[in-house]
Amino acid sequence: MAIDQWLLVQHQAQAHPPALRFYTWAAPTISLGYHQRRWPAFWQQLTWQDTPLSLVRRPTGGRAVLHQGDLTYTIVTSGLTGKRLDTYQEICKFLIQGWRSLGVDLHYGKAGRDYIHNPNCFGTATGADLVLADGCKLIGSAQLRRGKAILQHGSMRLEPNVELFNLVFGEADPPVQLPILQRGDALINLVVEALSKAAAECFGVELVTQPLSEAEWQAILTQPSLEVDLPLQRF
Numbered sequence: 001m002a003i004d005q006w007l008l009v010q011h012q013a014q015a016h017p018p019a020l021r022f023y024t025w026a027a028p029t030i031s032l033g034y035h036q037r038r039w040p041a042f043w044q045q046l047t048w049q050d051t052p053l054s055l056v057r058r059p060t061g062g063r064a065v066l067h068q069g070d071l072t073y074t075i076v077t078s079g080l081t082g083k084r085l086d087t088y089q090e091i092c093k094f095l096i097q098g099w100r101s102l103g104v105d106l107h108y109g110k111a112g113r114d115y116i117h118n119p120n121c122f123g124t125a126t127g128a129d130l131v132l133a134d135g136c137k138l139i140g141s142a143q144l145r146r147g148k149a150i151l152q153h154g155s156m157r158l159e160p161n162v163e164l165f166n167l168v169f170g171e172a173d174p175p176v177q178l179p180i181l182q183r184g185d186a187l188i189n190l191v192v193e194a195l196s197k198a199a200a201e202c203f204g205v206e207l208v209t210q211p212l213s214e215a216e217w218q219a220i221l222t223q224p225s226l227e228v229d230l231p232l233q234r235f
Helices: 001-012 041-045 084-091 093-100 111-118 162-169 184-203 213-224
Strands: 019-023 027-032 056-057 065-067 070-078 139-147 149-157
Touching: 001 019, 001 056, 001 070, 001 139, 001 149, 001 213, 065 070, 065 162, 070 184, 084 093, 084 139, 111 149, 139 213
Parallel strands: 027 056
Antiparallel strands: 019 070, 027 065, 070 149, 139 149
């Protein structure tokens, strides 16, 4: 997510074109929304399969996301106008189209403002989130704006571990029912390919794969970090 933050800063400075990226997490990690002040104290002592769970802070808002068995997408762009929800839904068009090509129909959530009292991002679905026909939330998204530049990224729950989800949030994880036979890396590659094609079509662009240079990696690693020890109320 440090790369996401760096891409936004570079795009705002007109030093980098709009970007689309996908990534997974090397180990189970909980990401907190930038302004999130409440989370259970025991999260900082959690372990899974003899490995401590990392706790990081996102540059975007929202509530906690458990990154395990998921795929993260990122869009950095500019030039979108209208209210925040309008820009969410303009960007989410490629997610809806891409998943539809895989036989999965998605719809926007309808949660009211009470969602802010739930520390679990996937516990509710707002108008910026995408849910399956049975109401199960598949994609949770969050945004950060800097001037006219927008960073939107989100987590797509592909193969979440029910036991770990319950350990973190103390509640049952609604099963994700996808009509797709592939699993593991094959599933990730399938989703990335479908969403990349949809993004090119929805935004009218040609996608060019461009790895980060050594100088860019150094700039990313030396940028100011987001701290997780902001004032909070644990429970």
